Amino acid sequence: MASLIAGGVDCDVHPAVPHLTSLLPYLNDYWRDQVTTRGMVDLVSQSYPKNSPIVARPDWRPETGKPGESLEDMQRHVLDPFQLKHAICNPIYGVQMVFSEDMQAAFCRALNEWLAREWLDRDSRLRGSIVIPTESVEKSVAEIERCAEDKRFVQVLMLVMGDTPLGKRALWPIYEAAERLDLPVGIHAGSAYHNPPTAVGWGSYHIEDYVGQAQAFQTQLTSLIVEGVFAKYPRLKMVMLESGVSWISPYLWRLHKFWRGVRMETPWVDRAPLDIVRSNIRFSLQPFDAPPDEATLIRLFDHMQSDELVLFSTDYPHWQFDGQDALPEGLTPDLVRKIMIDNPHATYPRLK
Template sequence: MKTATQVIDCDIHHAFKDHRQYGAYLRRHWKGPIPGGGAGVYASPIGVHRKDAYSDAGESAAADPKLLTEFLMEPYDMAYGILTGSSYDISVHPNADFAAAVAAAYNDHLLEEWLPYNPRFKGSMTVAVQDPQLAVREIDRIAPHPDIVQLVLASAARLPYGHRYYHPIYEAAERHGLPVAIHPGSEGSGISGAPTAAGYVSNYMQWHTSLSQNFMAHLVSLVCEGVFERFPKLKFVLVEGGVAWLPHLMWRMDKNYKALRSTTPWLKKMPSRYIREHCYLTTQPIEEPDNAKHLQQIFDMIDAENILLFSSDFPHWDFDDPFMILKGISGEMKEKIMYRNAKELYSLS
């Protein structure tokens, strides 16, 4: 089968085969347990991976570039797959030096084991944000690789991402032409804050449903702190945080800016314009209202044709099949969401 348009998948979770392989990439002086990915105490009761994301021998397709090609890239005839991994959650570890070492191990594994296997694989490097100077050093080490196309950070954080604490990281990302992606997975864990604005919830369903709150807070912070004025070429990708919340956030920010602009004197445009010019969102998990026309209305409100990127979230349980998603949308809009927006953002040939 082939989709009606070419496909670039902007969220594929490749992985280490096991923690021993992870440990092999760590610097020798670091010993002890290697942190796992995922939601910390908020574990999915149905597991993280799809049941059909394993070979007959029980090997995970996410942990083997050959299997990932066979299970995902080939069946869906994907032009490119953006590998996002899961090690971005190292940024909530309390030990800054250990976190930097784990991020470097992830990046080395990505460069040595994954990107050489398939030219359609493109990589998302990560850093540990606990020490911005170490993070900048790692960006300068990894970003020049031609198949590294973005920097990915956890949406779980001690400070919202507009804070000037992070600006050295953004300066380095902009200097290397890398978009910055934010991805959920560790809210409420480590040194991050509570997973919701109201505090700690009781189970995975509440945690998973509330993930968009962090994205809203980060986006308000990025705009209001003037990140896009200070770094005019910087792009952000909000991965796996939903879509339908964006209209009301843009309306509320624009309304408040009209009365409170004295609190953000560095802004030269309406907040919604910064979002449209600098930010992208991925489709998975796409909201699916009972009335499909309502989703189309939301797409019209946010200029989805120009800011949405297709993502499958393979191999996770809520994987979105590119053959099935966005069935009510066709023509140029679908082609841009499934392929062209990502092609332009990541400068892919």
């Protein structure tokens, strides 16, 4: 087992909003009234049903409430035992499912305020991601600019399955703001369910949705690369969160082949997709979706031809590994250091 080292950065932990009413203190009178008068219920995405085994490790599951809603638990389960210097909080509360841009903007603002007051203020190791109301690009940019004043926000957070492919030009002001403010854009697993959760329609099962996250990440990488996001914003980093990693190389081999075949269609993509990924895209470690044998792991990392792509994560409180075994078998000490410390710091300038 590769040994964990102290001072690492956990790039994907999930503090849970206990209930929509937990956001009431951070909403204005109008939205507080909307929530209560209309009897709005908790915004839980079916991407993460509370009692699903994958949503909380058995020993990380609280007796009551949602997994991940207690700071003390997070401290006891990951921040202390993994000797983390920082952990980046990625709330995956269901605000992206809302269709009204006004309501979404109010809820995102409240969610970001809630994160700052109830988590970042209470543990100096924690850093935050800015959840944005993607139904409105203008309001998203405003929320990024508002939150960016607080240097503890280190990233912008979007879902991998939203309304449109992420490379679409209409979204580019978000990327302009992120690059300008030294904020990578984290793309997290999950769907707003505004589109079928697979490209071949609605499946039957929760497990199917979860397996399908990997295919969603693949289509988003294609979109981001071929639309030219990184030609326009070369300093922008994007981090695929809870994406899986074993698909990366074969996926890129295919994209690379077709790019060579039809690059006349997108002439602004003036660098090979493989090179764009190496310079601009990063992936969180968990869920590590390869068999637990060292030989396979060595081949997979060799296929990537880079030791800079992967960032340490526990995906707390999701059940991706047991005990302290967050690092798969076979990583060299050098690679562990890159994954746990060097790569996250190179990706997130605001961690300095």
